[in-house]
Amino acid sequence: MRLLVLANLALLILFPLSWTAPLMRAGLLPLFGLEEISVFSGIAALWEDEKLLALLVIFFALIAPMGKTITLALIHLRRLPERFLGLTNLLGKLAMADVFLIALYIVIAKGITVGRVETAWGLWLFTFCILASLAISLGTSRLAKTRSLG
DSSP states (O other): OHHHHHHHHHHHHHHHHHHHSOOEEEESSTTSOOEEEOHHHHHHHHHHHOHHHHHHHIIIIIIHHHHHHHHHHHHHTTSSOGGGHHHHHHHHHHHHHHHHHHHHHHHHHHTOSSSEEEEOHHHHHHHHHHHHHHHHHHHHHHHHHHHHHO
16 A cells, blocks of 8 residues: 555656656658657647647646546545545546547657657656556555455
8 A cells, every 4th residue: 555655646746747748859841850849838839729629638638647646645645535536537537538649649740741750758757657547546446445345
């Protein structure tokens, strides 16, 4: 249990770091330098033209994962009852949608022959955070079931 608590608390630091880290590098032509794109810079760019889409990304990329992490921390610290684990499962599914969308955008962008897109270390960190959060919530659910059966 202690490992789950510490890993979950680490996500409170790792998630914000992953939002500022470069997810990908993109450029118009292969001869020019590539611009690094992070979750924050992507939201800022979206905000200029597509405010509704920017709000959706804010929810999927920032609010859902952090909400899940905070909810799990409160359950671990016994500030919330274990019945809130259902909420963490829902938030986890919403957060996973973000990783899918980023991957889809990369695949689409790589299909364009004029520009170039390269994945960066931040995409791996962000994906790790989402998957670690999933593993932590699964472990917490199993512990809760064991306690209720025992």
